[in-house]
Amino acid sequence: MKKITSVLFALGLSVFLGTSAQAANDDAAVIERIKPVGSVCIEGDSSCGGAAAAPAATGGSRSGEEVYNTKCAACHATGAAGAPKYATSDWAERGAKGLGTLMENAINGLNAMPPRGLCADCSDKEIRNAIKHMVNSAK
Template structure:
């Protein structure tokens, strides 16, 4: 009886060990897979940092153009008129433009109805938002 118990115990230890080893191997693989899946889509480069490459160094810092802001943030809704947003290049902006740039800027910064504050560009300066509005009106 005693021999049987010890045999069973050692079999259990062996099974446990095998399971532990295979779990560890699997964990390593899926950790890498997870790391790849959750890798950041972009990185912030400080101006002059050679590792960022010339393109990102040139676009980091400084003021973004109206066209850049529109492409990055505003077009998500204003490109196609989502949620009733005035659609770029459709003439929708003409009526809005009559309000004057100061009112449009104030409403864009604070948000109005389905238009979110700063059009989701939280790090846009007031000047960048203004340039984006002027760009959309001109389309």
Template sequence: MRPTVALLSLTLLLTGCSDPPDPERARSVLPESERLQTLYQQSCQGCHARPGTGAPLTAHPSQWAARLNKGMDRLVESVVRGYGAMPPGGQCLECDRSDHRALIRFMSGSGGDA
């Protein structure tokens, strides 16, 4: 078997083994910080807690893995500029880059909400 085919097969197998999306979990978790709770509820939750929007769900690390592998700086830059259906800044007019970084860490499960 060629390495590319083997790698593709392994990727598909592992993807199929991941937990199915749980919209209730995505809707029910909130950052510990009151400020981040407000920012998240106003600007992020509408897409990141609803399956089918194209946005990775909050509290579903497997949906964030490929994005995080590109690096936090690149991910924050995508948020600031807008990406796909996500508007620039993620529609968070009050957010600075540190807020975006903290919200990404919270939503992806990669380190709390600082």
């Protein structure tokens, strides 16, 4: 009887240890599957260890026409969401408000237009150039 008890104990112990090892392997597999695939580091965030990439250099200011064509035209060419259409009297009316007001509206956003329009990477000078380009298109 003692031998049977020993065999059963050894069998139970091996099942317990095998299950425990399998659980550890399963946990490791789950941890591996749910780990983050990357991280985001915002420029100026010191907790990133300097890993934030510097903004891409544009090689100088883009012209108003270039900014308009690549960023502003998405809405201003069609008048989407009430945007004043390029090359229409809409811009003559806005030009009368003055460049300062137009700059403030473009940088802070106005109505459906988000701040800086669709040009988050534009400098203030590039936004000014694009506004001048649109105002000069007025008919």
